[in-house]
Amino acid sequence: MLMGKLQENSKVYLEIVGKLKEIIGENQLKAGDRLPSERDLAEMLNAGRSSVREALRSLELLGLIETRRGEGTFISDFRNHRLVEILSGFILESDQAKQDVQETKELVEMMGIYSLVNRNTTVNVQDLMNQAEEDDSKLFESLMNMTGNFLLVKLWRIVSNFEQSLQLSKKKVGKQVYENLLKAINRGDWFQAMEIYSQSVRNEVEL
């Protein structure tokens, strides 16, 4: 029956989701690594194959794993979750949710900027400006990476993917703004950096 705790209110497939999380963490499984087969998992966790499948499907929809018929189940890269399209289809009618997504992304970006200044990071202005030529997102992804805070990087990716799938209108930002922002970071002037971001990069959120 697979009873994780004393009083188990949770359902078997939820317990399995938790177990899978532990398995991934303990074995340090990375993207591309293979999970045990459904039957092995069912035996390991003392549960039915259907319950295992329900757990695996749930995680597959989230984009955390990928199952290929005849091969097995594999950890996928968090960046590849097509979950956002599915979820955004459901929450599309909620303007509040959209607004939260955009605002959160902007807050995460501000966190990154603050973190960079706080660590006295010197950024390569020229390189980053070239990346901004292609796509504004590239610039911020690089900035997030430079913080060295992986959690922040992953949070940014999630929210950024979400924002793109929601097709929110984005403000057009001039090159000069970014250059000033980067220079402020290099000067260690976080007050100025935050001002620039807040006033020139952020999208206005009507209150």
Next chain:
Amino acid sequence: MLMGKLQENSKVYLEIVGKLKEIIGENQLKAGDRLPSERDLAEMLNAGRSSVREALRSLELLGLIETRRGEGTFISDFRNHRLVEILSGFILESDQAKQDVQETKELVEMMGIYSLVNRNTTVNVQDLMNQAEEDDSKLFESLMNMTGNFLLVKLWRIVSNFEQSLQLSKKKVGKQVYENLLKAINRGDWFQAMEIYSQSVRNEVEL
């Protein structure tokens, strides 16, 4: 076999997820409304009950629907989706991101403070100080709630819970510090507010 399109590479449960979205849309189903039973859905969509369950479970894990034994399956408030919790749970469990947890929590708190100032929020100093008496976390949870940004609140809860489970040592912060912080927020002086937080509340992070 349920073939939605001509050549379908997609799996049955994914088609069912799509169909469910249509059913919800066409019938204008709102939070609390009941979906057809699993067996009815299986018959309607010409699929097996197991496949229907896989689809329903996936949506349940996301927090988009809720199933209750003996009753049925019901639409949830989409604002309560659990995307962030689930993804973050896996990210935190897997990566060595644990070292980033504390920093990220502090960044989230700073962004919350920034958001409050940015929205010209006036906080009730006395109430919040009382909450801080019990537990410092209470104070910040209330502050995050006041931002009105659901995602930010969720992020804070996740990171905060995880930080507690890591049993990190926390700095002891005096009452006067919090009072000054709250007053700075009410003055709209975010520079001062951030300085107070940064210097007196944050734990030093060795670089």
Next chain:
DNA sequence: TCAGATTTGTCCGTATGTATA
């Protein structure tokens, strides 16, 4: 209180498509 119907929860058996050695 009670009995019967409905619904989800869980597991199992079987058949099949696919990839690999």
Next chain:
DNA sequence: CTATACATACGGACAAATCTG
């Protein structure tokens, strides 16, 4: 080509919870 391993999918069976009359 064969054999094995694996996911995909369906349907049956029974348990447990809930609802209805």
